[in-house]
Amino acid sequence: MKRARAEILSSRQIGAYRSITLVAPEIAERARPGQFLAVAMPEGREFILRRHVWIHQASRRGGWAGTLEFVVDPASGAGTSWLARARAHEFLDVIGPLGSPFSYPKRPVNCLLVAEGRGAAPLTFLAQELVARHKRVDMILGADSLETVFKPIDAKRLAQTVVVMTRDGSMGERGAVIDPLQDALERTGAEVLYAAARPATLEAIARFCAAHRLPAQVAIEERLGCGFGLCNTCVVPVARRDGAGFEHVRACIDGPVFNPALVLWDRWRGAQPTASLNDTPVGSAASSGGA
Amino acid sequence: MSPARTLAVDVGGVLLPTPVIVAAGCAGTGRELAGLVDPRKVGAVVSRTITVDERSGTPPPRIAESSAGIVWDTGLQNPGLDAFASTELTLLARGGVRVIVSIGGGSLEEYVRLSSALQGRPEVAAIEIYLAGADVELRRAVLGAHPDRVTEIVGAVARMSLVPVFAKVPGGSDDVVELARAAVRAGATGVTLLGSPPALGVDAARARAGRGVVHGWLSGPALKPITLRALYDVASELPEVPLIASGGVRTGEDAVACMLAGAWAVQVGTAMLIDPASPVTIAKGILRYLERHRLGAAGELRGRIVSPSPGREHEGSIAG
Numbered sequence: 198m199k200r201a202r203a204e205i206l207s208s209r210q211i212g213a214y215r216s217i218t219l220v221a222p223e224i225a226e227r228a229r230p231g232q233f234l235a236v237a238m239p240e241g242r243e244f245i246l247r248r249h250v251w252i253h254q255a256s257r258r259g260g261w262a263g264t265l266e267f268v269v270d271p272a273s274g275a276g277t278s279w280l281a282r283a284r285a286h287e288f289l290d291v292i293g294p295l296g297s298p299f300s301y302p303k304r305p306v307n308c309l310l311v312a313e314g315r316g317a318a319p320l321t322f323l324a325q326e327l328v329a330r331h332k333r334v335d336m337i338l339g340a341d342s343l344e345t346v347f348k349p350i351d352a353k354r355l356a357q358t359v360v361v362m363t364r365d366g367s368m369g370e371r372g373a374v375i376d377p378l379q380d381a382l383e384r385t386g387a388e389v390l391y392a393a394a395r396p397a398t399l400e401a402i403a404r405f406c407a408a409h410r411l412p413a414q415v416a417i418e419e420r421l422g423c424g425f426g427l428c429n430t431c432v433v434p435v436a437r438r439d440g441a442g443f444e445h446v447r448a449c450i451d452g453p454v455f456n457p458a459l460v461l462w463d464r465w466r467g468a469q470p471t472a473s474l475n476d477t478p479v480g481s482a483a484s485s486g487g488a
Numbered sequence: 489m490s491p492a493r494t495l496a497v498d499v500g501g502v503l504l505p506t507p508v509i510v511a512a513g514c515a516g517t518g519r520e521l522a523g524l525v526d527p528r529k530v531g532a533v534v535s536r537t538i539t540v541d542e543r544s545g546t547p548p549p550r551i552a553e554s555s556a557g558i559v560w561d562t563g564l565q566n567p568g569l570d571a572f573a574s575t576e577l578t579l580l581a582r583g584g585v586r587v588i589v590s591i592g593g594g595s596l597e598e599y600v601r602l603s604s605a606l607q608g609r610p611e612v613a614a615i616e617i618y619l620a621g622a623d624v625e626l627r628r629a630v631l632g633a634h635p636d637r638v639t640e641i642v643g644a645v646a647r648m649s650l651v652p653v654f655a656k657v658p659g660g661s662d663d664v665v666e667l668a669r670a671a672v673r674a675g676a677t678g679v680t681l682l683g684s685p686p687a688l689g690v691d692a693a694r695a696r697a698g699r700g701v702v703h704g705w706l707s708g709p710a711l712k713p714i715t716l717r718a719l720y721d722v723a724s725e726l727p728e729v730p731l732i733a734s735g736g737v738r739t740g741e742d743a744v745a746c747m748l749a750g751a752w753a754v755q756v757g758t759a760m761l762i763d764p765a766s767p768v769t770i771a772k773g774i775l776r777y778l779e780r781h782r783l784g785a786a787g788e789l790r791g792r793i794v795s796p797s798p799g800r801e802h803e804g805s806i807a808g
Contacts, residue, residue, distance in 0.1 A: 198523055200765070237762060243555045245708060245762055292524070292764075422551045422558065423761035426520035429513065429536070429562045430550035445545050445565055450520065465548065 198425065199223040200292045205285050206264055213344040214315060215269045215281040216253065221291060222263030228255035229298035230323035231393075231416050231454040234267055235424035237290035238276050248276045249421045249449075251393075252294060253318035265293075268318040268347065295424050296453045299323050299414050302389050307333040309387035310356070311374050311402060314340050316393030317347035319416055323391055324355040333357055335385040339374030339394075343367040358385070375401045382409060389413065392457075400466055403457035415457045419448035426450040434461040493778050495771055495786050497531075499752045500652045500677035500730035502614045504531040504586060506771040507786050508743065511734050511757035512537055512590040512616065512656075513562065518579025524764035531753060531767065532586035535576070537618045539591075540598045542568035552689025552702040557711065558758055559689030561704025564592055564621065569605050581611035588614040588654070594624030594631070596644060603645045614651050617642055617676075620658035620683045620705075632658045632683075635670035646675030654678045654732060657718070659685030659705070668722045668729070678730030680755065681718040684711070708758040712736030716749045723750025724797040738766065740773010747774075747789035 203221040210216075224234070235247040254266035271281035283289065299319075302308065308327050312320040317338055324334045334355060339362040340346040346368050352359045360377050361369025370377070375398060381387070392402050393416040406413040422428035432445035433452060436459050443461050446452070495506040508531045515521065515533040527533075545565025552559045567576065581587045589612050591602040599617070606612050619632025619641065632638055638655065646653045655671035657664055659682040668679045684705030691700055715735035722731060733746035734755040743754045759766040774786055783789065 200524060244553055245556060245758070246553055246558065247762060290763075420549050420551055422560065423764075425524065425764065427514050427516045427764070428551065428560065428761050429545070429565055430548075430560050432545065432548050432550060432565070434547070443544070445548075467547070 198292065198295060199227070200290070202288050203265075203291050205283055205287050205289060207285050208281075208283060211268075211348065212346065213270065213272065214347060215271055216266055217269060217280070217283065218254075218261075218264050218266045219289065219291065220263060221265045221293075224291065224293045225255040225263050225265045226257060228252045228265060228294040230319050230326055231298035231414075232294035232296045232319075233424070233453065234265070234291045234293035235295055235421075236280060238279065242275075242279070244274075244276045244279075246276070246422060247292070247424055248280055249295075249424050250277075250280075251315065251319040251416075253322055255294075255322070268315050270315055292425060296449060297451065299391055299416070299454050301327060301330055302332065305331060306388035307335065307386050309381055309385055309390045310334060310336045311378070311390065311392040311394065312336065312338050312347075313374050313394035313398050314345050315347055316416065316418075317352065320391060320393050321348055321351050321355065324352065328355050333385070335381060335387065336360070337362065337374050337377055337381060338369075339363065339398075340368075341365065374398060375405065378402070378405050382411070387411070392416070393418075396466055399457065400462040403460065403462055406457055413457050414454050415460075416453045417448050417455055417460075418453070421449050424449045434464045435459045436461060493775060493784055495775055495778075497753055497786050499732065500654075502532070502586070502588075502652050504753060505529070506531040506767070507747070507751075507753040507774065508767040508770045509534060509588070509732065509753055509755045510760055510767060511755035512618065514757045514760040515580065517576050518582060521764060525768060527583045527585045529768045529771065530585065531771070532588055532613060533580060534588045534590050534616055534755065535572070535580055536562075536566050537564050537590040537592040538566050538569055538572045538602065539564055539593060540569050540601050542566065542571065546704075549700065549702055550704070552691060554687070554689060554706065554708075555710060557706050557708030558761075559687045559702045559704050559706055560684075561702060564618075569602060573605055573609070577609065577611050586613040587611050588616050590616045590618050590656075591645070592618035592621050594622055596625065596641060599641050600644050600648065603648045607648060607650055612651055614654060614677070615645060615649055616654045616656055616680055617645055617671075618656055618683070620656070630658055632656075632667065633661055635666050638667055638670040639674040642671045642676050643674035646677075652677035654680050654730075656680040656683050656734070659683040659711075659714070659735065664718045665721050665725050668726060672726060672729050678732060678752070679722065679726075680732040680734050681722060681751075682715060682735055684735065685714070707735070709736050709738050709742075712742055712745070716745060719746055719749040719751050720794055723791050723794045727791065727794070727796060737770065738762075740770050740777060743770050743774050744777045744789060747786065748791070748793045750791040750794050752787070752790060
């Protein structure tokens with residue numbers, strides 16, 4: 198984990214999102230899929246906490262070496278909206294890469310990746326790393342509508358097959374990412390599932406994986422305070438290793454990637470408000486919490 | 489040539505290289521700050537509040553942002569006394585970091601057990617007594633809201649402790665001066681002003697009954713004037729008592745303001761979550777102020793704006 202004053206190389210609109218590329222060699226070198234950045238907000242505003250954004254790309258070689266790309270959803274709140282307005286050559290105070298990343302299968306298994314909204318940002322990064330390790334990747338991308346389906350072309354380039362689901366049917370099939378799960382599992386012969394989505398969807402995916410005895414890793418978006426383990430507010434209840442009850446572990450450093458079979462979804466989700474797509478906290482962070 | 493300026497302060501027998509202390513619950517468990525701040529340049533760290541038994545803490549959500557602040561609650565999540573004493577304490581103290589251990593409980597017995605277990609541990613530079621929890625024994629909402637109870641708890645801890653003891657006055661208390669006085673009379677070395685006041689975070693767009701609401705405490709820059717007032721009032725009544733500011737310190741100027749109002753040292757909490765190097769930048773800010781005003785030591789700032797209370801008691805005779 199490094200802290201850097203990083204220059205913005207570019208900021209581009211991608212559908213409803215803003216994609217920002219930073220020059221941050223020390224962070225880019227270490228970044229892995231499932232990790233995130235904590236970006237400081239400007240002085241003198243009412244919102245003070247860092248905003249937490251998924252790392253979408255980290256280039257270690259070639260002309261873009263030392264750059265990092267992350268995705269911002271301006272609709273999430275005042276902080277991310279400020280971030281979305283930041284332009285090239287401005288500097289951001291960033292800490293990263295944060296969190297424990299997805300791990301890769303050792304055997305040559307087929308991988309099914311399920312992403313909702315900007316959850317596609319870390320999963321496209323993951324798809325790229327899995328393909329580089331000679332794994333077959335199939336993807337299900339979902340969102341509310343066309344504008345919030347993140348980079349479907351990139352997904353098509355990386356994955357053997359891509360199914361797009363939108364709530365309003367404006368792109369792909371009408372429905373949710375969990376609707377084509379059964380079919381995708383049979384069709385692809387996937388032996389491992391990766392997901393990044395809002396909590397309700399992850400809970401449904403966890404149930405599906407448990408029923409099919411499918412190993413899985415899910416990236417959880419919880420409200421983060423600091424992002425580096427100090428404040429102990431982004432907790433998720435998980436089963437204790439010794440089997441005795443549960444413990445609250447930090448989504449920021451013990452996660453954000455979890456084995457869904459260990460998360461006590463009823464307990465966790467029982468405490469969660471109903472969130473609409475894309476206002477979940479990594480990326481919106483606590484911006485929706487009153488700013 | 490004037491002698492070298494120093495940031496070092498002696499806070500009631502606790503020698504600190506700088507007057508900037510990481511507040512309770514914002515220093516992690518001894519692992520998280522590696523690479524983000526040089527521990528040798530931090531005055532001291534206060535541990536998270538430790539209770540006798542392990543606490544799993546409150547269910548999420550635990551944090552909501554508010555204007556220039558955060559509303560948070562962890563429910564004092566901590567591994568319990570034994571696990572803390574066997575691992576976390578050692579980790580926090582690595583590299584010679586001065587550790588102030590925050591202890592909390594719901595009964596006199598719990599405070600006694602906590603202070604007795606920490607007695608003689610070389611890693612403990614001081615003890616801070618958390619008093620904002622529920623009083624399980626006397627069935628009161630806030631243990632430290634009552635001067636008689638503060639006297640009893642602080643007295644017991646102070647009598648047992650071999651290191652200086654600081655009582656943290658709960659935020660939102662009716663009479664801060666009275667509670668500070670009760671703590672000092674009972675034997676506290678000094679007082680931390682203040683704990684976070686109770687607050688509620690509501691996100692109207694997302695909240696439903698019992699969900700999406702953070703029932704907790706307010707922290708952050710929004711608190712600074714409240715901290716300053718508490719320091720000022722207590723310093724004018726109890727001028728010899730070491731006071732540690734807590735609440736709203738984010739910059740060197742904030743720290744200087746607190747010291748001018750009577751603080752001997754300052755704690756940073758929410759600032760750590762945003763800028764984990766803030767103890768160092770705040771210390772540099774204090775040093776710049778000393779240079780600009782040709783002062784030799786941080787201690788010279790202490791209480792410069794405080795006018796003594798006319799009817800002030802002489803603490804020496806009362807404490808004895």
